[in-house]
Amino acid sequence: MTAxxxxxxxxxxxxxxxxxxxxxxxxxxxGSSVEILSPDGAHNLACGLTVPISVRIEGHTGYYCGxxxxxxxxxxNGHTGTGVGENMMSGRIEVTGNASQxxxxxxxxxxxxxxxxxxxxxxxxxxxxxxxxKGKAGAMTGFLAQKGTIVVCGDAGEGLGDSxxxxxxxxxxxxxxxxxxxxxxxxxxxxxxQLAALLKAxxxxxxxxxxxxxxxxxxxxxxHVEHAASY
Amino acid sequence: xCGIAGLFFKNGSRPERLGPLFSPMLCRMESRGADSVxxxxxxxxxxxxxxxxxxxxxxxxxxxxxTGWLSAMLxxxxxxxRVLHTHxxxxxxxxxxxxxxxxxxxxxxxxxxxGRKMQIFKEAxxxxxxxxxxxLASVRGTHAIGHTRMATESAVVTAGAHPFSTGEDFCLVHNxxxxxxxxxxxxxxxxxIHFRTENDSEVAAGYLSWRLREGDSLxxxxxxxxxxxxxxxxxxxxxxxGFAVLRDPIACKPAVLVETxxxxxxxxxYRSLADLPGAADGRxxxxxxxxxxxxxxxxxxxxx
Numbered sequence: 001m002t003a004x005x006x007x008x009x010x011x012x013x014x015x016x017x018x019x020x021x022x023x024x025x026x027x028x029x030x031g032s033s034v035e036i037l038s039p040d041g042a043h044n045l046a047c048g049l050t051v052p053i054s055v056r057i058e059g060h061t062g063y064y065c066g067x068x069x070x071x072x073x074x075x076x077n078g079h080t081g082t083g084v085g086e087n088m089m090s091g092r093i094e095v096t097g098n099a100s101q102x103x104x105x106x107x108x109x110x111x112x113x114x115x116x117x118x119x120x121x122x123x124x125x126x127x128x129x130x131x132x133x134k135g136k137a138g139a140m141t142g143f144l145a146q147k148g149t150i151v152v153c154g155d156a157g158e159g160l161g162d163s164x165x166x167x168x169x170x171x172x173x174x175x176x177x178x179x180x181x182x183x184x185x186x187x188x189x190x191x192x193x194q195l196a197a198l199l200k201a202x203x204x205x206x207x208x209x210x211x212x213x214x215x216x217x218x219x220x221x222x223x224h225v226e227h228a229a230s231y
Numbered sequence: 232x233c234g235i236a237g238l239f240f241k242n243g244s245r246p247e248r249l250g251p252l253f254s255p256m257l258c259r260m261e262s263r264g265a266d267s268v269x270x271x272x273x274x275x276x277x278x279x280x281x282x283x284x285x286x287x288x289x290x291x292x293x294x295x296x297x298t299g300w301l302s303a304m305l306x307x308x309x310x311x312x313r314v315l316h317t318h319x320x321x322x323x324x325x326x327x328x329x330x331x332x333x334x335x336x337x338x339x340x341x342x343x344x345x346g347r348k349m350q351i352f353k354e355a356x357x358x359x360x361x362x363x364x365x366x367l368a369s370v371r372g373t374h375a376i377g378h379t380r381m382a383t384e385s386a387v388v389t390a391g392a393h394p395f396s397t398g399e400d401f402c403l404v405h406n407x408x409x410x411x412x413x414x415x416x417x418x419x420x421x422x423x424i425h426f427r428t429e430n431d432s433e434v435a436a437g438y439l440s441w442r443l444r445e446g447d448s449l450x451x452x453x454x455x456x457x458x459x460x461x462x463x464x465x466x467x468x469x470x471x472x473g474f475a476v477l478r479d480p481i482a483c484k485p486a487v488l489v490e491t492x493x494x495x496x497x498x499x500x501y502r503s504l505a506d507l508p509g510a511a512d513g514r515x516x517x518x519x520x521x522x523x524x525x526x527x528x529x530x531x532x533x534x535x
Contacts, residue, residue, distance in 0.1 A: 041502035060501050060511065079515060081501060082485065100517060101482070121519045139481070139520055227451050 012037045018044055028053050030071075041081065046074050052091070066093040069110060085112040088129055101138070104131045107148065113202040120157070123150045126167050132202035140179065142169050151198050153206050164216040170195050172211045183217045233406045234260025235393075236498040237376040237467040237508075238507075239474035242529045246274065250370035252507060254362055256496070257377040259503045261358040267392035268361050269353025269401045270377035271469055272370050277322055277347050282399065284321045284331060286312075287389065288340040294319050297338055300435045305332050305510075317363040318343065318352050341390070346400035348372075348471050353392035373528070378404040385430055395433040397424065398440035400471040404513045405432035406484045406499060407463035415459060435460060440467065453477045453523040467497055475525040482520035489513045495526055 009028075011021045013036065021200025025034060025046060032053040039045055043062035046055045049072035057065070060078040068171035070089040088107040095103075098116035105121070114122075117135035126145035133141075133150070141156035142150050145167030155173035162179020168191070170183075178184075187209075195208040221227050236256040238249065249272070257270060277283050286297070294312055297319070301309040305327055312319035323331065325355050328345065330428045335341060344351035358379045362368070378393035394402035409415075412431035415438055420426070424437040438460060442452035449470060456466075456477065463483035468475040476497050478486055487505050488497045491513040498502050504510050517523050 040505035041500060043502075060505070060515070062500060062502055078511075079501070098516070100485070100487075120520065 008033045008035055008091070010035045010037065013040060013042055014038045015033075018042050021045070022047060025049055025053065025055065039078070039218065043081070046072070049091070057091065060097070069093060073114060079116070084114075085110070085129070088112065098135070103133075104129055107131070109162065111198075111201055117154070123148070125165070126150065128196055130201075132198055132204065134202070134204060137171075139176075142167060142182075143170075143179065151195065151202070151204075151211070153204055161214050161216070163220060164214075166216065168194075169214040170211040172206055175212075175214070181217050181220045182214055185213045185215045187213045188212070232263045232381045234263030234379040234404070234499045235377065235404045235406050235467050236260055236496075236503050237374070237404075237469070237476070238494060238496045239374040240494045241526060242493075243373040246371040246373060249372040249375055250347070250366075250368050250383075253370075253375045253377070254368040255506060256498060256503045257363060257367070257379065258359050258476075260377075260379045260499060263499055264379035264381040265358060266382055267355040267388045267389065268358035268378065269351065269380075269392040269394055269404075270362075270367060270375055271344070271349055271351045271394045271396070273374045273400075273469060273471065274350065274370060275348075277492035281322050281324050282345055282347045283350050283415045284323045284345050285318055285343040285352070286321065286334070286341045287318050288338070289317050289352070290341060292317070292319070292338070292500065297318055297334065297340065300334065300337055301331065304333070304456045305320045315352065316361070317354060318365070318478040320350055332405055340478075344396045344402065346396075346471070349396070349400045349402060349469065351394055351396055351402060353389060353394070355387050355389050355392060364379065374469060374474055376404050376467045376474075378406075384408055385428070387514060390428045393431055393432060394469070395430070395436040397426075397433065397436040398443065401436070401440055401443065401469070402470050403432065403436040403439065403466055405435055406465045406486075407479065409435060409460055409464065411461040431462070435464065435466065449473055449475055450523050450525050452496065457521055465499070473525060473527045475523065476518050477523050478518050478520055479508035480521035482517075486518050487515065488518055488524065489515045 034055045036057045039059045041062045046071045047067040050070045052071040056216045057076045058117045064082040064083045066074045067086045068203045073089045074093045076095045080099045082100045083102045085093045086105045088110040090109045094112045094113040096115040099114045099118045101119040103122045104112040106125040108127045112131045114133045120138040122141045124143045126148040128147045129147045136154035137152040140159045142161040146165040147152045150169045152171045156175045158176045159179035161182030192208045238253045370465045393404040396402040409431040412434040465484040465486045466477045489510045491509045
């Protein structure tokens with residue numbers, strides 16, 4: 001750990017372990033700034049943060065980067081492995097490159113911005129977080145998503161929104177196929193307002209009117225009251 | 232889990248780089264599979280009319296006795312093998328497969344592979360220690376594929392370790408599990424494909440050998456594997472002149488590829504690739520579900 005620029009703590013994974021870094025991050029005061037060098041695909045970087053600090057990671061990370069994040073602002077200048085921002089509660093995570101599968105899985109809150117493409121199952125079981133993908137989103141994006149919003153500025157892969165509950169999905173490009181019980185829905189004023197705010201927060205120049213909205217048709221058996229006793 | 236890694240130099244040049252670059256790649260996958268390790272090296276081509284027969288034994292194996300048995304069985308003098316830890320590599324004439332098959336009942340050894348370029352080494356135990364004992368960091372060649380195993384469906388024994396070879400210069404490593412392997416195995420046995428273990432991954436290797444034998448290209452064989460093999464898989468495949476990667480249609484198991492002008496490398500995780508020269512600035516991507524990725528040498532090559 002060294003102090004490079006004023007008030008920025010710098011860690012290099014060539015000389016410290018992930019556990020040492022995370023332990024230090026957990027003890028920092030609100031407003032602190034940290035930079036992490038040479039991640040080289042390491043897993044579990046900047047996980048479980050609970051205070052509003054700023055973390056910049058220079059390079060490609062492994063699994064679960066920024067997992068369970070609360071309040072912190074995390075920037076990854078590179079690609080991320082499986083499960084970036086998994087179970088995020090609040091705060092912001094931005095990835096300049098691509099994200100592997102299950103980006104933002106079951107996130108309850110906060111904003112996850114992916115500068116490039118996402119692999120399969122982005123936003124799986126989303127529970128209230130917002131995800132903006134500036135590139136393409138892979139197969140089964142929004143699988144089982146319950147609440148929150150997924151914005152895809154490029155194309156979406158096969159099975160978009162399969163078994164969706166109440167999450168909203170906006171796609172600007174083409175959709176390879178819709179998943180079970182996912183349908184295109186009317187884009188009303190409230191949706192254009194919500195989408196404009198998310199695009200602005202993510203720094204996207206795209207126009208909200210160029211997007212289509214997708215959501216649940218609410219036709220799967222668990223939406224029917226006669227099946228209530230099954231649960 | 233299980234970890235896999237592969238490295239293929241696209242123009243086959245500078246074979247001395249293979250071991251030093253590939254060994255750390257496979258070591259980093261130990262955290263995904265720590266009970267066995269195996270790797271295939273595509274190295275110096277055997278002299279004309281012969282191929283490499285790689286045998287696995289123990290550190291106590293009486294290799295001179297085996298050399299004598301081979302010489303008698305093949306009715307020609309066989310040179311003493313190159314011994315690497317528990318394995319030995321013999322140069323034997325082509326077309327002697329059935330003549331040498333009896334070696335497994337005559338001695339406590341197992342035939343690991345045969346090929347004009349390919350040699351397979353595998354063993355149950357700590358991957359890092361075994362790779363050191365096999366001397367992977369100093370091997371030469373044009374490409375290599377390897378596997379670190381965390382057994383889920385069959386015992387932790389050397390026979391269950393990958394790669395699986397079911398044909399000359401052909402092998403496969405697999406992360407995942409197949410659900411219809413009994414059915415496919417019965418079908419392949421009727422086609423004369425011989426299996427050595429009860430392992431599902433060996434069935435995948437046998438399936439591809441069968442398609443290649445029937446005249447398919449590697450790409451076509453993998454396309455038909457997508458139709459006939461049911462289950463989870465990321466495969467990495469080596470042939471004498473090629474290298475391929477395939478994931479199942481829902482991409483259950485991880486894979487990352489990096490490609491530069493010089494090489495293509497794949498691994499279960501980016502960690503394995505991070506130290507390759509130029510990797511961080513190369514083309515890095517995840518293979519799409521159900522899409523065949525295959526490479527062949529850009530120029531006809533013999534490692535020099």
